[in-house]
Amino acid sequence: PGRHTSSSEVFGIKMSAISASEKVDGFTRKSMRKAQKQRKSQGSSQYRTQSAPAELSPLPQLKDATSTEQQELFTQKLQQCCVIFDFLDSVTDLKSKEIKRATLNELVDYVSTNRGVLVESAYPEITDMISTNIFRTLPPSENPDFDPEEDEPTLEASWPHVQLVYEFLLRFLENPDFQPSIAKRYIDQKFVLQLLELFDSEDPRERDFLKTILHRIYGKFLGLRAFIRKQINNIFLRFIYETEHFNGVAELLEILGSIINGFALPLKAEHKQFLMKVLIPLHTAKALSLFHAQLAYCVVQFLEKDPTLTEPVIRGLLKFWPKTCSQKEVMFLGEIEEILDVIEPTQFKKIQEPLFKQISKCVGNPHFQVAERALYFWNNEYILSLIEENIDKILPIMFGSLYRISKEHWNPTIVALVYNVLKTLMEMNCTLFDELTSSYKAERQREKKKEQERDELWKKLEELKLDDSTLFQKNSYRVLSVQNNSNSNNNVSGTQDGHPPAAAADRDNSRPDGASQDHACAK
Amino acid sequence: MDAFKLMKELRLNYEQEVHYLPKKTGLSLIASSVQDDGRISAKCRDARVEDLWSLTSFFGYSTQTFVLAVNLLDRFLAMMRIQPKHLSCVSLSCLHMAAKVTEEECNLTPSDELIRIGQCRFTASDLERMEKIVAQKLNFKSFAVTALTFLHLYHRIALSHSADRKETLSLEQLEAQLKACLCRITFSLAKPSVLALALLRQGIEAVRSEDMLEIAYHIQKHLKIADSELLLWSERVARCLSDYASPECSKPDHRRLQWIVSRRTAQNLHSYRNVPELPTIPEGGWGESESEDSCEDGMSSGEESLSSSLGSDAEGPYFPLHLHRQKQHLRVP
Numbered sequence: 001p002g003r004h005t006s007s008s009e010v011f012g013i014k015m016s017a018i019s020a021s022e023k024v025d026g027f028t029r030k031s032m033r034k035a036q037k038q039r040k041s042q043g044s045s046q047y048r049t050q051s052a053p054a055e056l057s058p059l060p061q062l063k064d065a066t067s068t069e070q071q072e073l074f075t076q077k078l079q080q081c082c083v084i085f086d087f088l089d090s091v092t093d094l095k096s097k098e099i100k101r102a103t104l105n106e107l108v109d110y111v112s113t114n115r116g117v118l119v120e121s122a123y124p125e126i127t128d129m130i131s132t133n134i135f136r137t138l139p140p141s142e143n144p145d146f147d148p149e150e151d152e153p154t155l156e157a158s159w160p161h162v163q164l165v166y167e168f169l170l171r172f173l174e175n176p177d178f179q180p181s182i183a184k185r186y187i188d189q190k191f192v193l194q195l196l197e198l199f200d201s202e203d204p205r206e207r208d209f210l211k212t213i214l215h216r217i218y219g220k221f222l223g224l225r226a227f228i229r230k231q232i233n234n235i236f237l238r239f240i241y242e243t244e245h246f247n248g249v250a251e252l253l254e255i256l257g258s259i260i261n262g263f264a265l266p267l268k269a270e271h272k273q274f275l276m277k278v279l280i281p282l283h284t285a286k287a288l289s290l291f292h293a294q295l296a297y298c299v300v301q302f303l304e305k306d307p308t309l310t311e312p313v314i315r316g317l318l319k320f321w322p323k324t325c326s327q328k329e330v331m332f333l334g335e336i337e338e339i340l341d342v343i344e345p346t347q348f349k350k351i352q353e354p355l356f357k358q359i360s361k362c363v364g365n366p367h368f369q370v371a372e373r374a375l376y377f378w379n380n381e382y383i384l385s386l387i388e389e390n391i392d393k394i395l396p397i398m399f400g401s402l403y404r405i406s407k408e409h410w411n412p413t414i415v416a417l418v419y420n421v422l423k424t425l426m427e428m429n430c431t432l433f434d435e436l437t438s439s440y441k442a443e444r445q446r447e448k449k450k451e452q453e454r455d456e457l458w459k460k461l462e463e464l465k466l467d468d469s470t471l472f473q474k475n476s477y478r479v480l481s482v483q484n485n486s487n488s489n490n491n492v493s494g495t496q497d498g499h500p501p502a503a504a505a506d507r508d509n510s511r512p513d514g515a516s517q518d519h520a521c522a523k
Numbered sequence: 524m525d526a527f528k529l530m531k532e533l534r535l536n537y538e539q540e541v542h543y544l545p546k547k548t549g550l551s552l553i554a555s556s557v558q559d560d561g562r563i564s565a566k567c568r569d570a571r572v573e574d575l576w577s578l579t580s581f582f583g584y585s586t587q588t589f590v591l592a593v594n595l596l597d598r599f600l601a602m603m604r605i606q607p608k609h610l611s612c613v614s615l616s617c618l619h620m621a622a623k624v625t626e627e628e629c630n631l632t633p634s635d636e637l638i639r640i641g642q643c644r645f646t647a648s649d650l651e652r653m654e655k656i657v658a659q660k661l662n663f664k665s666f667a668v669t670a671l672t673f674l675h676l677y678h679r680i681a682l683s684h685s686a687d688r689k690e691t692l693s694l695e696q697l698e699a700q701l702k703a704c705l706c707r708i709t710f711s712l713a714k715p716s717v718l719a720l721a722l723l724r725q726g727i728e729a730v731r732s733e734d735m736l737e738i739a740y741h742i743q744k745h746l747k748i749a750d751s752e753l754l755l756w757s758e759r760v761a762r763c764l765s766d767y768a769s770p771e772c773s774k775p776d777h778r779r780l781q782w783i784v785s786r787r788t789a790q791n792l793h794s795y796r797n798v799p800e801l802p803t804i805p806e807g808g809w810g811e812s813e814s815e816d817s818c819e820d821g822m823s824s825g826e827e828s829l830s831s832s833l834g835s836d837a838e839g840p841y842f843p844l845h846l847h848r849q850k851q852h853l854r855v856p
Binding site: 211212215218219222254255257258259261262263264330334368369372373376379406407412413415416417419420422423424426427430431434437438 | 573574577580581583639640642695699703767768780781782783784785787788791792800801802803804805806807
């Protein structure tokens with residue numbers, strides 16, 4: 001008897017049997033396929049350069065050493081930790097890895113709890129150890145289609161050690177004896193640049209550390225601030241306009257939030273440029289959902305610092321308003337509400353018309369979440385007070401859209417919200433509301449009339465059907481001869497060339513002449 | 524219809540209107556009562572009528588539906604003492620009943636939608652029962668003479684006498700003004716014929732038509748309406764309409780509306796507030812020495828020019844021009 005060969009066997013792929021319930025339309029679910037894909041080992045060039053695996057010999061504990069010995073021991077331990085181990089290989093060097101881990105732990109404690117340990121000579125040793133451990137070229141993503149929202153990130157394999165190194169760096173920076181004037185020789189632009197590159201790590205824990213560390217560095221090293229800001233600019237601009245890939249946007253924005261918060265007034269031109277040339281265009285990124293909360297926070301902070309920026313910001317957002325992505329539209333609406341929450345009434349007047357024109361469109365959007373979010377603005381007391389003050393400008397813009405969707409929208413929740421909004425607007429100014437209602441109704445009447453007239457016209461045209469075939473052909477002859485009167489090749493004769501020009505009123509294909517002729521009209 | 528017939532119809536309605544008036548004593552009781560849990564007050568009746576107007580407008584019902592609904596409501600309230608918690612059910616039943624006799628079948632909103640949009644807590648069967656009660660108590664036979672009836676008649680009479688003034692006296696506007704008046708319970712104490720005439724007169728006065736004013740006077744005499752009565756109501760109407768037309772907005776009573784959104788939208792509201800904040804880093808002022816450490820090779824920073832330390836784009840917009848000239852302090856913005 002013939003053996004049934006499954007398609008997976010035919011293609012030579014070993015796959016466990018997949019039950020029908022795990023398929024959709026006969027295709028295996030994406031999640032199942034991913035789970036079965038064997039993970040390729042993440043090779044790294046870091047480990048190939050080491051000739052022989054180093055073995056670490058345990059050093060005495062720091063707490064047991066005398067104060068004179070401690071410094072030397074400290075340095076030795078730091079140097080010992082400069083040896084890197086391959087964590088992708090889960091069986092080799094286990095003992096040495098453990099020694100390093102314990103040592104690192106000890107170092108973290110040492111730097112956190114003791115005073116007087118940060119002597120000048122220690123600084124280069126410390127930064128060397130840190131650099132050696134964390135500065136590495138990040139491997140390319142295992143998953144070329146990595147979707148930050150859906151997929152699990154690839155975590156750093158060496159995290160057991162790397163985590164402690166980051167911890168150590170942080171404690172080092174936060175140590176009360178820390179002296180930026182000494183450290184700046186080692187924590188320089190090169191160091192910072194490499195740190196920034198690590199923000200592209202897929203490992204969120206790493207990025208979280210980097211965020212805090214860079215925040216401290218920015219705070220303590222005044223001389224590096226301009227450089228850091230500039231590099232962040234470059235990263236963002238590259239992200240927006242070239243690669244559309246960078247994993248650390250949210251973290252960098254969080255840092256920027258705390259920087260913006262601390263801006264001195266009046267705001268420098270550089271910062272305003274940053275807002276308009278970098279932060280606003282950042283809204284166009286496809287992966288906006290990953291960092292929108294932080295981005296909106298930055299924008300609002302800017303506006304709280306300098307309200308005159310409101311108009312360019314809102315116009316910028318309107319310019320980049322999402323046209324095909326509803327998820328983004330909801331985010332934009334959220335951001336607008338945040339901005340309106342802090343807006344000054346004079347600024348509001350400047351942007352109310354273009355803004356509410358957009359809101360009017362959103363309110364009528366067939367995607368119910370967009371409509372809902374826009375309608376919910378009317379639940380905000382401050383926004384209501386702004387609308388009230390400017391009702392004569394805003395109501396005419398909103399009215400038509402609201403009235404239309406109250407009749408047409410498919411979603412009942414939306415219809416109920418529209419009622420709330422209309423009722424609220426009506427209570428603000430009933431005279432204007434009544435005027436708009438009557439002009440809207442009059443407009444609808446006019447449109448209906450036009451529709452009727454159009455229908456009648458079509459009816460009349462249909463009634464003009466001509467039944468007589470010769471009458472028809474004579475007509476077409478006349479038309480063609482007018483077109484071809486200068487053509488000497490004119491072979492048009494009334495009865496033979498019967499292909500009707502398109503302008504003829506009758507499109508009836510059952511007529512023998514029209515149906516059989518296929519050649520193009522002589523032109 | 525010619526003028527004579529119109530006048531005759533007018534007379535007929537005038538004689539009928541008394542049957543559709545709410546009981547004076549009952550209505551006065553409400554109009555004068557202070558807000559209190561046990562009784563309906565003028566304020567809550569007025570608020571309810573405003574809601575009815577919102578619903579009328581929202582569902583595209585005609586003014587006729589609204590006016591009839593208010594008439595039924597006032598008559599019922601004047602006759603029966605009801606608890607405030609039942610007021611929404613009563614008012615919605617009146618609206619539904621009025622709509623059923625006035626609106627076309629296809630435009631009629633079903634009762635459950637009416638209840639949902641009106642954000643009420645009772646059921647459709649409650650509504651049905653209440654409708655039956657109202658109909659029975661009022662002996663409602665699908666018809667009532669209201670101020671609107673008169674307003675329409677007056678308008679037609681006025682137009683039939685001055686053919687070329689069709690555009691100036693807008694019936695729609697008069698209807699809107701009537702609606703504004705009906706939102707206040709005191710106007711339900713007026714006879715509909717008088718109220719409508721008062722409205723007509725102020726409309727005519729607004730367009731300054733001597734001819735039509737004469738017609739209005741003629742109507743008044745025909746119906747034997749006393750000057751004093753007309754004057755009283757004209758004054759009240761004028762006051763009400765000046766409030767209605769004033770550019771000042773009334774702050775909407777926000778708390779009464781329920782804002783129901785879907786779960787997904789509710790989850791994402793104000794997500795920005797959850798951004799954990801890193802401590803603020805204050806920016807140095809212009810005097811601060813942000814300059815010193817800008818060099819890459821650890822060279823002495825004192826005399827470094829901007830461009831070498833910060834890359835070739837130092838002359839870009841980030842660095843205001845006047846800084847390039849300063850050599851004593853390096854200022855890095």
